[in-house]
Each structure stands twice: as C-alpha cells, then as structure tokens.
Amino acid sequence: IFTNPLEIVKIRLQVAGEITTGPRVSALSVMKDLGLLGLYKGAKACFLRDIPFSAIYFPVYAHSKLMLADENGHVGGLNLLAAGAVAGVPAASLVTPADVIKTRLQVAARAGQTTYSGVIDCFGKILREEGPSAFWKGAAARVFRSSPQFGVTLVTYELLQRWFYVDFGGLKPSGSEPTPKTRISDLPPVNPEHIGGYRLATATFAGIENKFGLYLPKFRSSGTVAAQTKSSS
Structure with a gap:
C-alpha cells in the first residue's frame, strides 16, 4: 500500500534514459501524469511479491538466528547480519515472477511494445511470447540487492532493540545478552x-x-x- 507509488515512480525514472524525445522525465512529472489511481497501477502484483516475500523471509531469518546462536543462545552482530542475508536469498529469488509482472505493468510501454491490462493478462502474454524463463529474469540481481539490504535492516533493528529496549513483558529479545543481575x-x-x-x-x-x-x-x-x-x- 505504501511502497507501490514509490515503486512505479522509481521504475519510470529508471527507464527514462531510453526515451530520447519529449520533455524531461522527473518524479513530479510522473506523479502528475499518472494521477492518484495511476500510482497504484500494478498494486496486485506488488502484493503478490511482497506478502510471500515476508512469509518466506522472517521464518528463515528466525531459524537462521537459532542455528548461528552460541552455546548460551546469544547471537552477535555479525551472525545477525549473516542470518538476515541468508534469509534474503530464498525470499528474493522465489518471488521474482511476481516482480517481473509488477515491473511490466508499471513501466511505460512505448510504441510497438506489448501492453498489459492486468496481472493475469500479463502472465499469459509473457508465457506465450517469451516462455517460462522470462519470469526469472533478474533473479540474481534481486538476490544481490535484497539480501544485503534486509541483512543490514534486520541487524540494525535487532541491535537498536537491544540497546534501547524497554521491557514491559518480562522477556528479552531472542538472542540478546542475558539480563544482568539486579543490584x-x-x-x-x-x-x-x-x-x-x-x-x-x-x-x-x-x-x-x-x-x-x-x-x-x-x-x-x-x-x-x-x-x-x-x-x-
């Protein structure tokens, strides 16, 4: 809901260099051209990408933390970073087909290019015209982007939670240092x-x-x- 408008603006700006004619493309011009509803073009495909991504990522991250914990159950900063990066590999790669469909729906089609009316229409046309392998284009690039990104995100979150943690429930975050004895x-x-x-x-x-x-x-x-x-x- 919150990132789809940013995604479509980002994609339009990234392919703007391929357009040699017409006015200069900027974020403001893209938003004016699309309008409020246009900013949510491809939102269904965005849901199909991001919801399964989270469903894969966080369980793998939680299990990776347990595997990398020491004998006392503590997980250090480097191991947290490794757990986040490892979890990003299956999560980012397995949702690549949804990302391909989302990108095709959100990019501005030029003359002679195939246009798509929705997720199902896009899926069918890609399958017929380019074959199943087209759904996995950019999978490696997604892994190399998302794996470090979410690794840094989660290690930052975990360490900030430990440093600024206010315990209202009697429990410490999983993998954090043991609570010091009260003096x-x-x-x-x-x-x-x-x-x-x-x-x-x-x-x-x-x-x-x-x-x-x-x-x-x-x-x-x-x-x-x-x-x-x-x-x-």
Whole structure:
C-alpha cells in the first residue's frame, strides 16, 4: 500500500534514459501524469511479491538466528547480519515472477511494445511470447540487492532493540545478552522478619530496574552494615 507509488515512480525514472524525445522525465512529472489511481497501477502484483516475500523471509531469518546462536543462545552482530542475508536469498529469488509482472505493468510501454491490462493478462502474454524463463529474469540481481539490504535492516533493528529496549513483558529479545543481575534486589533487609519499609522499597526499586533497564545507585544503609557486622561476629 505504501511502497507501490514509490515503486512505479522509481521504475519510470529508471527507464527514462531510453526515451530520447519529449520533455524531461522527473518524479513530479510522473506523479502528475499518472494521477492518484495511476500510482497504484500494478498494486496486485506488488502484493503478490511482497506478502510471500515476508512469509518466506522472517521464518528463515528466525531459524537462521537459532542455528548461528552460541552455546548460551546469544547471537552477535555479525551472525545477525549473516542470518538476515541468508534469509534474503530464498525470499528474493522465489518471488521474482511476481516482480517481473509488477515491473511490466508499471513501466511505460512505448510504441510497438506489448501492453498489459492486468496481472493475469500479463502472465499469459509473457508465457506465450517469451516462455517460462522470462519470469526469472533478474533473479540474481534481486538476490544481490535484497539480501544485503534486509541483512543490514534486520541487524540494525535487532541491535537498536537491544540497546534501547524497554521491557514491559518480562522477556528479552531472542538472542540478546542475558539480563544482568539486579543490584538493589541483592541487598539484604535490615531485619529478615520485617515485611515492610526497607524490604518493600527494595522490591519496588528492583522491579523498576527489571522493567525499564535502569541501574539505580548501589548503597547500603547503616542498619544493614551493622546487622552484617553483628552476624559475622
């Protein structure tokens, strides 16, 4: 829905160099020429490409992360990049036929070229005129573009999620570093039998640390130090 207008403008600009006559083609002129509805030409083929791409990419990425995790379940930055790049190979290549149809629908047909009225019409004409192999044109180029693109995208997302993560559900992102031990919760209460006051405050601060990833100053009250000294003696 959001990328189809950008796709059709991009394609029109990329083939503009083949047109030697007429006014200069720009993004603004393409949008004016197509209009609002024209910007969604080939949207069905875009759905046929992008939805299966995501359905293939993210499960392969999730399994690749598990395979590249170390013995502690942690996945480093380079392994995240590798998992994203590996997942892009089947996802980008297997949806190439839909990408070919989308491009044929969105490119501006010149005199003498075949025109298409829709996805089914485009599929049938390509199959009859060029054969099945035409649907796989540019598959290697798509892999070389999408694999690094989504590898960098996912490693950036994963690392930002770890660095700026706010934990509201008690779970860390898959493959992230183990949660450090809370420092305040490790402090003993002044009186082990005391159920309020300092013990209650300790639990409250520990919860804040766990939920929001904060690190509050470590301190010991004089009562705690005295209690520990008395018990040790």
